[in-house]
Amino acid sequence: MSKISTFTLSRHSRLFSVPEDGNEKYLFVKSGDTPYQEEPYRAESYALAFIKEGGVKLTAGLLSWDVDAPAIITLAPSVIRYFSKRSDRLKMDVIFFKESFLLERHADPFFLGSFEFFEDIGRCVLPLNPTNATKFARIYDLAQQARSASQSHQDLIVRSYIFALLYELEAYYRQYTAEKPPPSRGYPLFDQFRKLLRENYMREHKLDFYSSRLHVTSKSLSAAVKKHTGKSAGKWIDDTIILEAKVLLQNKTLTVSQIAGMLNFSDQSVFGKFFRAGAGMSPVEYRKKFD
Template sequence: MYNTFPKISEFIDSNEGHSFLIWKEEDLFPVLSYPARINFIAIFISIEGVMENEINLQPALIDDTHIQVYTHSHAARILRRSDNFKCVGILFSRKYWESTMLHTHPFNALTRLRPCIEVTSAQRKRLLDFYKIIRSQTQDKGNEYNNEIIKHLIIGMFYELGDIYKENIKKTPKDTAGEALMSNFLELIYKHYKEHRDVAFYARELSLSQRYFTTAIRRASGESALKWIEKYVILEAQILLKNTDMSIKEIASSLNFSDTSVFCKYFKRISGMSPDTYRYCK
């Protein structure tokens, strides 16, 4: 079917009257060695098996105790899929999402930070029940109120999700100081990596001395603050190289490099290959 995330986004955005897509059990995620950006809204629920992936460089999975919810732009890389993995879901355009007014709900901010969330068997069953009703309703072509019925069912499903997020927050142990700093740092990188690649900027934003900041990040994550910044920059470059027709010069400019040669040297130093080589490798 739509075997790449950009194709899914293109399909959803090109269908103004039918701006959502039902993901069925037979629709398989491709296992990719390269990342893609998910710009559509989606919820994925496992039927059986497990899929391991990364979301914004963080490990995640879909199985019988974890679902994934995308309401913001995320960089995703699928790592492994069990042979028996099957999942269902609902995907829709950002325009459709805004028409439901769900983007104003408090849980919308939580899905940005926690796109992968743990669910109980009862919670998973309720979400699957919503999915089945919505899927069935899409086949009722003779009902003049069908679009409104589906929209309100989707709203109900996401309010159920809001309650699941609320319950998860109650059960989640409070972050340690190091975990909280790491979370705040990654959130800042997500917002500023295109403009700021210097560690000093992030230390200032977090009101910390650069020395304390770099030591604390290494202690919390096992990697340097600079390494995390570089990972985000390279991740975005890889997404643009593999999923767009932008030239190397355009990509360098979009990431605020002074010229193409500086970007190419930066990319090769970190990834071990030139942007051109990466673009055409399988």
């Protein structure tokens, strides 16, 4: 997995036209003209995006949301995501930060993993009520001011605001999910399948593997997943692999043959046929989009 390409903070800085200042720990993006990255990618940093006005279409993993203001989007580095235009008046503040920066003086290396809104991709969008929107707007503004002011202990102050934002988000998340339980809560089999898929899709492509691990028949698993999502379990597996392949193909240091091996295909030809069936073009044709 070490060769999987990610968006660096520097690349995000260029994408959002934020002047680079040599800071490789965190990045603040203030509302303005927001570009749309419509090809899937991962990032090296965590992201907390505050949708203040308008809306955006988010795809994270294989799930999609039409996000309307006010709302906060929480994304962990491992999440494959892309954004599509939905409103001409989008205003979005974003804080990107590296785990190493936030936990520099923190004793618990698993701290960020304790936040369910980072761990459960299905809950990475949190609609806000007006009261909480005002509260989060203040925290974002304070963090931005601390970042832009040249002062001693600047990193400590910025880090403190990010911690405050995370704890406020956690409190609001617990309240929100208690009032509006996740749609999948009544479908534990789908949750278990999705977790198993996330952990094994790079190696295991067969439905039988997942059904045997979940102690159900392949037919039962596929029917249950399709009833809940409208898409069979086999399609979930294929789409997950295609999404990963698209991210890997953007890394020009990897050959198509190497990518086929990373995704556990027997050879490049088999991978090529699989990718064309799912993406409508060959791996080479997809890669040419980024020339």
